[in-house]
Amino acid sequence: MSSRLAASFAKAKQENRGILGIFVSAGDPDANASIKILDGLVESGVDMIELGMPFSDPMADGPAIQAASLRAIKSGMTLKGSLEIACQFREKHPDIPLILMGYYNPIYRYGVEPFLEDAQAAGADGLIIVDLPPEEDKELCEPSHNSEMDYIRLITPTTLGDRLPFVLEKASGFIYYVSIAGITGTKSAQMESISNAINRIKQVSDLPVVTGFGIRTAEQAAHIASLGNGAIVGSAVVEIIAESDAQNLSVEETAKKVSDYTKSLADAISSHNAEKKIFKLF
Amino acid sequence: MNETQPNSFQTMPDENGRFGIHGGRFVAETLMPLILQVEAAYNEAKIDPVFNERLLYFQKHYVGRPSPLFFAERLTEQYGGAKLYLKRDELNHTGAHKINNVLGQALLAKKMGKTKIIAETGAGQHGVATATACALFNLECEVFMGAEDVKRQKPNVDRMRLLGATVHPVTSGTSTLKDAMNEALRYWVAHPDTHFYIIGTVAGPHPYPEMVRNFQSVIGKEAKEQLIEAEGRLPDALIACIGGGSNALGLFYPFLDDTDVTIYGVEAAGMGIDSGMHAASLTGGTPGILHGNRTYLLQDDDGQIVDAHSISAGLDYPGIGPEHSWLHDIGRVNYVSATDEEALVQFHLCSRVEGIIPALEPSHALAFAAKQLPLMDKEQIVILNMCGRGDKDLEAVLPKLDERGLL
Incomplete structure (x- = not known):
């Protein structure tokens, strides 16, 4: 596991809570704003950043993240630009883990080896590439083993039976549990089904399990983060960026709105476990 | 080879x-x-x-297969070269392959x-x-x-x-x-x-x-048998239009190992390849990953998918089936293109001389046939896949034919 990810999970464990990961699309609504928004996320207490590398045809994403990608592309964002944003982030925030999320085509076009080299140089800690299942591991997963970046697997409600250990065979960093059969930003899963799935995964792997998809409220985030090792929120965050962009708010105002929201998530995750501790005392 | x-x-x-x-x-x-x-x-x-x-x-009993293989005598005359046979998949129930x-x-x-x-x-x-x-x-x-x-x-x-x-x-x-x-x-x-x-x-x-491909291969299997029955031999060339490429592969696949048969796939060149307003993924694209497969795609330098353009909505797709990409790479099939304008002309011509209103998609195949057949001998034989009928296109096409004084 990358040292930043390990430290982040260790710190959360010490505080008896899960981590909070936040997804934003690089360059949404533009490069400059994107950097300010990222700074705000860190200040608000976010443990991990999932930085989306925009793609015109994001097959696994719902309307909010599709729109975020298109806003970024429209503002001129590219894969190279996304890596530059990662690089600037890393200079300012040496300790916060940063995961690059995206689709394979822009990487394939950029070149797998140059991408791995540049992503690592930019200070990325891991990769989530949505449309590369283990059946296509020769493309990027295997080459990435020469880098220090983790290759993060997605497990979904349809990953059942023998497929679960097969998918997790080459997983590293953490396991991203996609809590619904569906796309980002749509329905929410039942707590019980998440809890069962995390138990299933934990029987096969020792890696931390972080849950995402369909998490909107602070309460949901707090509850879900406590079931495994963390929660990732994306669509609800980029919706705030979309609204601010539509209202022509300044970069500072947008960053503030986003960080107010993520702070509410971070606080809920911290206090959720504080409550649990109190219960334990009795 | x-x-x-x-x-x-x-x-x-x-x-x-x-x-x-x-x-x-x-x-x-x-x-x-x-x-x-x-x-x-x-x-x-x-x-x-x-x-x-x-x-x-x-x-x-439901689709009406086998579809006929029809010797298009008057188009053959018009083009003035090889004999043109049309594989009539536009006669299928629902009007296309x-x-x-x-x-x-x-x-x-x-x-x-x-x-x-x-x-x-x-x-x-x-x-x-x-x-x-x-x-x-x-x-x-x-x-x-x-x-x-x-x-x-x-x-x-x-x-x-x-x-x-x-x-x-x-x-x-x-x-x-x-x-x-x-x-x-x-x-x-x-x-x-x-x-x-x-x-x-x-x-x-x-x-x-x-x-x-396998479900569509019935087209090529029938065509092969039908031509052998009609002419006692294999064709010299096949022509079909390509968007994603299912009608084309359906015709081509059973002939792939008959290496004396020259095969042409016709992509939509829209307003012309140089205009950038086209749907010719092989002629004007590069390999990439979209919709679950690697294949030639219309994309920019950053790997973002670019919109396709064609007068024919059926060819208006920025990718192409991966088997076509492979056949292109190894050179077994020749991929060419035809513009909106060329397709329109053939839409009109085929209607007038054969009494067959072709869809805009196979009108692209006809447009290439119009250029290629005159270069071939009169004894040579070409099969073209008439993969759909043009009723659906009348609303889009008629004003354009009117503008050109063709009606």
Whole structure:
């Protein structure tokens, strides 16, 4: 596991809570704003950043993240630009883990080896590439083993039976549990089904399990983060960026709105476990 | 033939769904188990005599197969060279080749115990064929269609609704066929247990390119037998238009190992390749990954998908089936292109001299035939796939023919 990810999970464990990961699309609504928004996320207490590398045809994403990608592309964002944003982030925030999320085509076009080299140089800690299942591991997963970046697997409600250990065979960093059969930003899963799935995964792997998809409220985030090792929120965050962009708010105002929201998530995750501790005392 | 070429062109894809570097299974984990189920079910079905007999029965008595192979004497005269035969797949029930594939996949869905069908459609031909098969087999049908296409192709939207399908207008991305396919895939991800996705062309994740090709290969198999009966020999050349490429591969595949047969695939050059406003993925694209497979795509330097343009909604797709990409790489098939304007001229000519109103899609194939046949000897024979009829295109085409003083 990358040292930043390990430290982040260790710190959360010490505080008896899960981590909070936040997804934003690089360059949404533009490069400059994107950097300010990222700074705000860190200040608000976010443990991990999932930085989306925009793609015109994001097959696994719902309307909010599709729109975020298109806003970024429209503002001129590219894969190279996304890596530059990662690089600037890393200079300012040496300790916060940063995961690059995206689709394979822009990487394939950029070149797998140059991408791995540049992503690592930019200070990325891991990769989530949505449309590369283990059946296509020769493309990027295997080459990435020469880098220090983790290759993060997605497990979904349809990953059942023998497929679960097969998918997790080459997983590293953490396991991203996609809590619904569906796309980002749509329905929410039942707590019980998440809890069962995390138990299933934990029987096969020792890696931390972080849950995402369909998490909107602070309460949901707090509850879900406590079931495994963390929660990732994306669509609800980029919706705030979309609204601010539509209202022509300044970069500072947008960053503030986003960080107010993520702070509410971070606080809920911290206090959720504080409550649990109190219960334990009795 | 050079030494890097295989002994047979009919051995692809490999077990990973690859055609050379193309094809594969580039889908999200949520879809992977579904794709594997489809693959397992299809592998079972294709050697199941009961399944194949059923398919044959419906092809014959419902679709009207075999479709005729017609010697187009007057077009041959007009072009002034090789003899032109038309494979009349526009005479199929629903008016295009699409039904060949849809029947196969609908029967497979039934066999798998699925009750609901998803399909994407551009011009609406695949949507109509799917809605038709769903009515026939008592399946629920949900069709995803770009909002722009819903407006442009109202008659087909009406047909689908009459047949009982729900048409979902897609407003994401650029509201065209590629977005309809994105949305159909997204919908499938959210309904993995009940739904089967009937892809309309030889693209998508493995096993779709192989499966669709095999269901469409009935075109080439019939054409081969019919020409041998009519002329006692194989053709010198084949011509078919290509969007995703299912009608073309259906005609080409049974002839791939007959290396004396020259094969031409005609892409849509739109306003011209140099204009950038085209749909010619092989002529003007580069390899990339979209909709579950690696293939030639229209994309920018950053790997963002670029919109296709063609007067024919059926060819208006920024990708192409992976097997075509492979056949292009190894040089077995020659990929050429024809513009909107050239297709319009042939749309008119074919209607006037053969009494066959071709769809805009095969009008592109005719446009290449108009250039190629005069270069060939009179004893030579060409088969062109007349893959769809043009009734659906009248609204778009007639004003343009009027402008040119052709009516």
